[in-house]
Each structure stands twice: as C-alpha cells, then as structure tokens.
Amino acid sequence: MKKYKLYYLLALLITFVACSKETPYEALTDSKEGVFINITKFSGNAQNLKIFPFVDEARTIDFSSSYGGLGLPKSAINVEYVIDDKAFDSVNVVRQKSGLPLYLKFPADAYAISNMNATINSGETTSQGVTVKYFSKKFDPTKDYLLPLSISNAGGYKIGPNKTIFIIAAKVAEINATSISWIATANSEQPSGENTGKASALLDGDMSTIWHARYSPTPAGVYPYIISYDMLAPIYVTKVAIAPRQNNGNGPLTFKVEGSLDGASYTTILDNQTFNPDKRDGTYQNYAFPAPTNIRYLKVTLLTGKQALSFLSELAVYKY
Structure with a gap:
C-alpha cells in the first residue's frame, strides 16, 4: 500500500513540474x-x-x-x-x-x-x-x-x-434624397388640364410632369408662389436642384429657399436666387446651401417670373 502511495505522489510531482514549466x-x-x-x-x-x-x-x-x-x-x-x-x-x-x-x-x-x-x-x-x-x-x-x-x-x-x-x-457623399413619399403642397395648383398640375409632380423625377399655378377656375394665381415639402424626418440638406418646364420657357425668374425643423419657424437659407426658365435641356439648375442644414420642412418661394402664372418640372433635394 505504501508503495502505491509513493507512486501516486511521484506522479503528482511530475504533473506539477510539467504544468508549471514555462x-x-x-x-x-x-x-x-x-x-x-x-x-x-x-x-x-x-x-x-x-x-x-x-x-x-x-x-x-x-x-x-x-x-x-x-x-x-x-x-x-x-x-x-x-x-x-x-x-x-x-x-x-x-x-x-x-x-x-x-x-x-x-x-x-x-x-x-x-x-x-x-x-x-x-x-x-x-x-x-x-x-x-x-x-x-x-x-x-x-x-x-x-x-x-x-x-x-x-x-x-x-x-x-x-x-x-x-x-x-474622406469627403462626404452627396445623394439625391428626393422621395415621392414626401408631402408636397403649393399655395396655387392646377389639378385639371395639366400633367399633373400638382406640387407632387415636382417629386417624381419625371420632367414630363409639372406643377402649374392655378388658372381655372378663376381667380388665377399670382406671384409669389410658395412650394412646401414635408420631408417626414430631418435631413442635412446640401442643395436644391430645379428643372424648368421643358416645353414652355415662361417660368420663374427669381426665388428664395427657407427651412425649418418644426414647420412653424423658418430660416432663410438662400435669398434672391436667379433661375433660367429657358434652359430647357433636360438638366437641373443647382443651388448649393452655404452649409449642410438640418431641416425637415423646405419652402421654396417663387418671387418673380416672365408672366403671372408659373410652372416647374422638378424640385429635387440633396443631402449628406
């Protein structure tokens, strides 16, 4: 029995030495x-x-x-x-x-x-x-x-x-944020007789559709025309891009852009901007913001134009 105990202790000692060896x-x-x-x-x-x-x-x-x-x-x-x-x-x-x-x-x-x-x-x-x-x-x-x-x-x-x-x-990528799910309104629209005549046409990316100021029934619209977007959530807007009606050059000449987070208090971002309604070549005219601006609500006020009525093809919004 003592012999077995000796072997057991010896085995434990060998195991300990082996485990502790670095x-x-x-x-x-x-x-x-x-x-x-x-x-x-x-x-x-x-x-x-x-x-x-x-x-x-x-x-x-x-x-x-x-x-x-x-x-x-x-x-x-x-x-x-x-x-x-x-x-x-x-x-x-x-x-x-x-x-x-x-x-x-x-x-x-x-x-x-x-x-x-x-x-x-x-x-x-x-x-x-x-x-x-x-x-x-x-x-x-x-x-x-x-x-x-x-x-x-x-x-x-x-x-x-x-x-x-x-x-x-790295430079921050600028992307087109425009969405047909946004809510577009205007203080004057022509929902019949035009394609489509509504402010929502400015969101669809299709230059054949237009927003048109009201002419029937009377009274017809007059400047200034106010186009408003609810973008449903705040985004950092970097610029707006506007396309004129492609088959008529009697659109707006000047405008301003305002933005808001709450839809009540607006800040002017761009003022007295010049637009060329005769540049009907299927491209947008771009207007960069002085700095990326965090807003949910966008308001574009058309100030003057070639005639009393006005129209646009597209109004796109870009963001970071």
Whole structure:
C-alpha cells in the first residue's frame, strides 16, 4: 500500500513540474531575433473617420503597437511614432497616377494626438494606447484628408511591415434624397388640364410632369408662389436642384429657399436666387446651401417670373 502511495505522489510531482514549466511562447526574453513591432489597429491600411454629421465635441480613434515573436519581452520596449510625410507623399503619387484627387493634410486645428510614444511593458504584447481626437467641423466635407502615423523607433527591435496607420477623413457623399413619399403642397395648383398640375409632380423625377399655378377656375394665381415639402424626418440638406418646364420657357425668374425643423419657424437659407426658365435641356439648375442644414420642412418661394402664372418640372433635394 505504501508503495502505491509513493507512486501516486511521484506522479503528482511530475504533473506539477510539467504544468508549471514555462513554454517558449511564455518565456521572458530580451532576444530581438525574429521579433517585430507593428501597429496593432491595422485594417485594410486605413482607418476612416466619421465626419458627418458635424458635432461640436471631439470624436476619437485609438491604436497601439504590438510585440510579435517567440516569447514575451523581458524588458519594457519604448515605441515612438511620427507623422509620416514620406508615406503621405507616396500615397498621393499613387493617387495622381490613378487619376484620383490628392489627399490634403489634416488641418492643424482639426486634431490632437494624446502621445507620440508608448510602452510595451515586460511580459505584455501590446502597448498603451494612443488616442487621436478630431473635430469634424474643421474638415471641408467636399475634400479628402490623410494623416499617416508610423512607428519611427521600436527600442532596437525591428519595425514590422504594418508600421503605419493611415487615418482618413474622406469627403462626404452627396445623394439625391428626393422621395415621392414626401408631402408636397403649393399655395396655387392646377389639378385639371395639366400633367399633373400638382406640387407632387415636382417629386417624381419625371420632367414630363409639372406643377402649374392655378388658372381655372378663376381667380388665377399670382406671384409669389410658395412650394412646401414635408420631408417626414430631418435631413442635412446640401442643395436644391430645379428643372424648368421643358416645353414652355415662361417660368420663374427669381426665388428664395427657407427651412425649418418644426414647420412653424423658418430660416432663410438662400435669398434672391436667379433661375433660367429657358434652359430647357433636360438638366437641373443647382443651388448649393452655404452649409449642410438640418431641416425637415423646405419652402421654396417663387418671387418673380416672365408672366403671372408659373410652372416647374422638378424640385429635387440633396443631402449628406
């Protein structure tokens, strides 16, 4: 019986020693052989920032560096970063050859970097994080921006191929938001004898249909004519695009645009705009807002025209 107990204790001791033995992947070492330091947050070479909708507060992204090799660092590793102008220029060379617009550098007041160095502590594989704060209102949403940050020094260790994070503030896509589900009204309509004569015709994307001011029964309409949209939910409007009636050039000459969130209090966005009713070539005339404007209700007031009656083919709304 004592013999069996001895064997049992010996087996436990062997098991304990085997389990407690450090594997090569856990061993602490200062060897730099086969070890690389890389940027940890590395996805498709780029990190895209959220620019829109604009906010007053800073948004942030984070990244760090990682230790890649057999074992774990015995001593702490100091990693240093730099804004990589060489990488910036290299990317723009490729874009130029591809016929793409060149990136702009981040505006100096549009971002802040928390620290330009970080430490991978002993026994760890990842450094402390670096936070990049950015202010969306400082970027022009019609431009592309690039901020490359690279590892410049890894405490004597080799810098890996994923040494750079490309932080991109891409231009915001402008899209046609016009929907036939919106509610379109006008202070004067001709619902019979025209195609269709109603304000809703301005939403359908069909230049053969028109809104027409009332002429029958009398009294006929007179300027100013007010066309209103309820877009059902707030959107950031960037411009309106207007198409004249395609078979008659006696349309409006001047107009203004107002917007509202509640449908009661309106703000003038564009005033005394000039329109060409004779440009009947199947295209729109575009009127950009000074800045993207968050509104639900849109009001276009036609101020003057070639004659007392008025008409339009389309009134489209674009947004970010």
